[in-house]
Amino acid sequence: MSETESTHANWGVIVLAGDRGPDDPVAQAGGARCKAMADVAGQPLLARVLDALSRSEAIADCCVVGPSADIVADNPELAALLEQRGVRWIAPEPSPVASALAGLSALGADRPALITTADHALLDTEMIAAMCRARPGVDLSVGLVDYALVRDAFPDSRRTAIRFGGEGYCGCNLFALHTPRGRRLVERWRRVETQRKHPARVVAGMLGWAALARYALRRLSLDGAFDRLSRRHDLNAVPVLLDDPRAAVDVDSIADLRQVEAILRAAR
Numbered sequence: 001m002s003e004t005e006s007t008h009a010n011w012g013v014i015v016l017a018g019d020r021g022p023d024d025p026v027a028q029a030g031g032a033r034c035k036a037m038a039d040v041a042g043q044p045l046l047a048r049v050l051d052a053l054s055r056s057e058a059i060a061d062c063c064v065v066g067p068s069a070d071i072v073a074d075n076p077e078l079a080a081l082l083e084q085r086g087v088r089w090i091a092p093e094p095s096p097v098a099s100a101l102a103g104l105s106a107l108g109a110d111r112p113a114l115i116t117t118a119d120h121a122l123l124d125t126e127m128i129a130a131m132c133r134a135r136p137g138v139d140l141s142v143g144l145v146d147y148a149l150v151r152d153a154f155p156d157s158r159r160t161a162i163r164f165g166g167e168g169y170c171g172c173n174l175f176a177l178h179t180p181r182g183r184r185l186v187e188r189w190r191r192v193e194t195q196r197k198h199p200a201r202v203v204a205g206m207l208g209w210a211a212l213a214r215y216a217l218r219r220l221s222l223d224g225a226f227d228r229l230s231r232r233h234d235l236n237a238v239p240v241l242l243d244d245p246r247a248a249v250d251v252d253s254i255a256d257l258r259q260v261e262a263i264l265r266a267a268r
Contacts, residue, residue, distance in 0.1 A: 011058045011132050012111055014103030015049055017118035018066035018092040026119070029254045034067045036118040037078050038257065041264040044077070045121050045251060050085045052123040058132035059114070063106050065099040066092030066118075097190045104183055115175040115186075121260045122246040130242055131176040139235040140182030143174030144222075145248040146241065153245035157259055164222040169239075170248035181235050188233060207232060 017036040019027070030038025036046040043051075046064070053059050064087050072079055072089060082089050090106050093099045100115050107113055114131055116123065131143055147161040147168030161168035177183055207220075207228045220228075222239055230237050251257050 010060055010111060011114055012107035013053055013059050013062045013114045013116065014100055014107065015046070015053075015062060015064045015087075015116055015118050016066065016092075016096055016099050016103070017046055017064050018096065018099055019068065019071060025254050026251055026257055029257055033075055034071045034078070035251075036067055037075060037081075038251070040121050040251070040257065041261045044081065046078070046118045047081055048121050049116065049118055049123050050081070050087065052125060052128065054085065056125045056128040056132070058128060061107075062087040063103045064089050064118070065103045068092060095190070097186060100186055101183075104177070104186065109180050109183075112179070113177045113183075115177070117173045117250060119251040120173050121251055122249050122263065124244075124246075127172070127174065127242060127244060127247050130240055131174050135178060135238065137236055138238050139177070139179045140185050140237045141176045141178065141240045142226075142237065143172035143176075143240050143242055143247060144169040145172060145243075145245055146170075149243070149245040150248045154249065154259065157249065158255070159248055163218065164220055164225050165218055167222065169222065169241075172242060172247040173250055174240075174242075174247065176240070182237070185229075185233055185235060185237060 019034040019036065024035045026038050027033065027035045030040065030045070032038045032044070037044045040048065050062065053062055062085070064082060069091055072082070088106065090102055093102050103115070104113055112132070114128070127143070131141065135141060147159070147170050150157065150159055150170050159170045161170055175186075177186070207225060226237055226239055246263065249256065249260060249263070251260055
């Protein structure tokens with residue numbers, strides 16, 4: 001086994017499963033009280049994510065952050081799912097980043113951690129392995145997919161793309177914290193998390209105004225952006241380019257829900 005492969009199951013994983021309330025359109029369309037339990041092709045969203053994680057050789061244990069305690073108490077299917085999978089549940093915080101930090105605290109500080117979301121319905125073991133692969137000297141890695149791959153595979157899908165140089169990239173809701181040092185970037189992300197749908201504001205907040213100017217002129221490359229991010233926050237952060245466009249598909253809307261169902265039907 002090479003040094004770039006995971007050698008044993010030592011990763012903890014945090015699944016962000018906070019809820020937007022009973023009026024969430026995905027929950028309503030999926031016939032559930034909370035989005036995480038919305039039915040997708042016969043299985044709840046959260047169950048699909050937990051199944052993929054349980055099949056991964058890299059993952060040792062899992063912490064699900066959310067939904068709220070009252071939803072868990074009133075949802076026997078959800079409570080049973082958490083118990084059957086042997087995962088730890090903790091209450092969500094007011095924001096995704098705060099919830100991620102709560103999950104990291106629950107996992108403990110001296111181990112690598114993967115962060116993903118309960119609506120990552122197409123998550124699979126290959127994506128997980130790519131994120132959890134050992135990367136000596138790296139503190140944090142961020143999963144991305146070339147926007148062209150996503151556009152070609154799913155031309156009708158609406159995905160936010162952040163552009164570096166002449167290339168666009170889609171986020172994957174996959175973040176690997178290889179060292180305790182990598183956690184500082186999660187803490188600092190709080191300053192820009194409300195702007196995540198506005199790439200230019202994220203660039204300015206995390207990389208500075210000089211980087212924003214280069215970004216606006218399409219002169220900031222992906223490698224250049226991560227180099228600036230690393231130097232600005234005193235750590236080593238790298239992108240992980242995944243070659244499966246499904247990694248960029250989450251379920252934020254009813255259209256996403258229908259798209260995922262179509263993808264799953266086609267794969268049968």
